[in-house]
Amino acid sequence: MKKLLTVIVILGILYLIPLLMGQELMAQSLTLKISEESGSLTEGLRQFWEYTGFANASLGNFIMIAVGLFFIYLAIRFHYEPLLLIPIGTGILLGNIPFPAGAGVGIYESGSVLNYLYFGVTQGIYPPLIFLGIGAMTDFSSLISNPRLMLLGAAAQVGVFGTFIGAVALGFEIHEAGAISIIGGADGPTAIFASAKLAPHLIGSIAIAAYSYMALVPVIQPPIMKLLVSKKERLIRMKPPRAVSRTEKILFPIVGLLLTTFISPSAIPLLGMLFFGNILKESGVTDRLADTARTKMIDIVTILLGVTVGASTQASVFLTANSIKIFALGAVSFIIATAGGLIFAKVMNLFLSQKNKINPLIGAAGVSAVPDSARVVQQEGIKSDPSNHLLMHAMAPNVSGVIGSAVAAGIMISFLM
Amino acid sequence: MQETATTATDWAQIWIITGVGYTVVFLALLLLMFLFNKMPLILDVVTGKKVKVLIKKMKADNGNEEDQYLSGEISAAIGMALTLYFKEQHDEESGVITIKRVARTYSPWSSKIYGVNNNPR
Numbered sequence A: 001m002k003k004l005l006t007v008i009v010i011l012g013i014l015y016l017i018p019l020l021m022g023q024e025l026m027a028q029s030l031t032l033k034i035s036e037e038s039g040s041l042t043e044g045l046r047q048f049w050e051y052t053g054f055a056n057a058s059l060g061n062f063i064m065i066a067v068g069l070f071f072i073y074l075a076i077r078f079h080y081e082p083l084l085l086i087p088i089g090t091g092i093l094l095g096n097i098p099f100p101a102g103a104g105v106g107i108y109e110s111g112s113v114l115n116y117l118y119f120g121v122t123q124g125i126y127p128p129l130i131f132l133g134i135g136a137m138t139d140f141s142s143l144i145s146n147p148r149l150m151l152l153g154a155a156a157q158v159g160v161f162g163t164f165i166g167a168v169a170l171g172f173e174i175h176e177a178g179a180i181s182i183i184g185g186a187d188g189p190t191a192i193f194a195s196a197k198l199a200p201h202l203i204g205s206i207a208i209a210a211y212s213y214m215a216l217v218p219v220i221q222p223p224i225m226k227l228l229v230s231k232k233e234r235l236i237r238m239k240p241p242r243a244v245s246r247t248e249k250i251l252f253p254i255v256g257l258l259l260t261t262f263i264s265p266s267a268i269p270l271l272g273m274l275f276f277g278n279i280l281k282e283s284g285v286t287d288r289l290a291d292t293a294r295t296k297m298i299d300i301v302t303i304l305l306g307v308t309v310g311a312s313t314q315a316s317v318f319l320t321a322n323s324i325k326i327f328a329l330g331a332v333s334f335i336i337a338t339a340g341g342l343i344f345a346k347v348m349n350l351f352l353s354q355k356n357k358i359n360p361l362i363g364a365a366g367v368s369a370v371p372d373s374a375r376v377v378q379q380e381g382i383k384s385d386p387s388n389h390l391l392m393h394a395m396a397p398n399v400s401g402v403i404g405s406a407v408a409a410g411i412m413i414s415f416l417m
Numbered sequence B: 001m002q003e004t005a006t007t008a009t010d011w012a013q014i015w016i017i018t019g020v021g022y023t024v025v026f027l028a029l030l031l032l033m034f035l036f037n038k039m040p041l042i043l044d045v046v047t048g049k050k051v052k053v054l055i056k057k058m059k060a061d062n063g064n065e066e067d068q069y070l071s072g073e074i075s076a077a078i079g080m081a082l083t084l085y086f087k088e089q090h091d092e093e094s095g096v097i098t099i100k101r102v103a104r105t106y107s108p109w110s111s112k113i114y115g116v117n118n119n120p121r
Helices: A002-020 A026-031 A033-037 A041-051 A059-078 A082-095 A113-122 A126-137 A141-145 A147-155 A158-169 A174-185 A188-198 A200-215 A217-228 A246-263 A265-283 A287-311 A321-351 A360-366 A372-384 A391-416 B002-037 B039-047 B051-062 B072-091
Strands: none
Touching: A059 A082, A059 A200, A082 A200, A082 A287, A113 A188, A113 A200, A113 A287, A126 A188, A126 A265, A126 A287, A141 A147, A141 A246, A141 A391, A147 A321, A147 A360, A147 A391, A147 B002, A158 A174, A158 A321, A158 A391, A158 B002, A174 A188, A174 A200, A174 A321, A174 A391, A174 B002, A188 A200, A188 A265, A188 A287, A188 A391, A200 A217, A200 A287, A200 A321, A217 A321, A217 A360, A217 A372, A246 A265, A246 A391, A246 B002, A246 B039, A265 A287, A265 A391, A321 A360, A360 A372, A360 A391, A372 A391, A391 B002, B002 B039
């Protein structure tokens, strides 16, 4: 051991002598460009320092790193969409480690690993794959048993079109406004898909805004519910859903696929994959495929999507006045969408018989944040009446909200492309 | 003046997109709703089964419509009973606990007496 240490110390001294004397090492000239240029140890150290993140850091980087850490904190401490916020939060950290330009590591630098992974976002590949997984895990039974609840999903899309007008009023160009408006659909993959088509330069801001507000559904929605739904209305008990036959379950994705994609062909990648995933699930003969789509595949795509979207928020690109406007519009659109669903449910009650009345709280689930908004409805429902379980009923507008926001995105794309 | 005209045109387009877009979303889901409202009837016609007749018969047998459905509480109770039943199955044991004595013949294969580290004192 002593001999080994002695050898290492001697080699170290031999290496340092020429450096201190200002001479070049033979091996060094073959390997390190830095040492070719450096005349001394201090020069080498200076160049190394310039290459580190510390030397290239800006205030923006630290702000974004704080945002990334906050996302990770929210996910771990409050369990707010941890499957999304942990990859996005970590992605924000990755994207905001400073490095000198041209190092070939940044997400916007052609040929870097992150740039290759980001390809799935910019070309709109990941969102349809996420929809395939969602389709394979969604049970449309509650929707089939009570089809009129689909209208709540449509009503909540007022958030999309309200945000569109708001974005134009705030000075965004019409394509940018179209992309931003999809945040109102409360659907991250759809928002990414639409912005990849309409305003690729805003993907980072739009995706972060959409996912942030989706994670904050348990914070945003309850106050609006309390404001718009009276105590008496919150106590309404809904008729239990009827049993749905297997034939109906198989027919729903097929009919849904044909009908919605004929109306809005631009949404084929999203709606096609959503209903395809559901056919895999309901057909009963492709369990292996359905299982892969709803577990391993959606997990892999979520990881890639989350990390790359997070990494796309480089301070130099993300910290702009437009991002702040997008965040403000996102908050307003969520409020409008929730209020739209709640008010429409109240209006529907005016036309329904006493025994068929719906609890207006489930209107809030018309925003397509699946299944978080349905969970929020359940929690708010049991606060008023601990034996009134609204989860199953709320899932109907929730999944119709997914269909509605994809149709809305398709319409936006077809109008603006 | 020209600028004002351009702005006005843009806003007209925006209102059209908003109006048409929202209407189309509603129409798409309205059509789906209509189809699936009528789906049991369509299936009746296609399969030739008189499901409605059966439902009417069930209603007549049960007295009222509510009896066709199980309330959430009943479903939860059934679920709980099944869970308990399947979870508790392993507990159905004889209840007799004994210590079985095992007698084996002596074997020197691992005896310390013959170990290599057994230094003489």
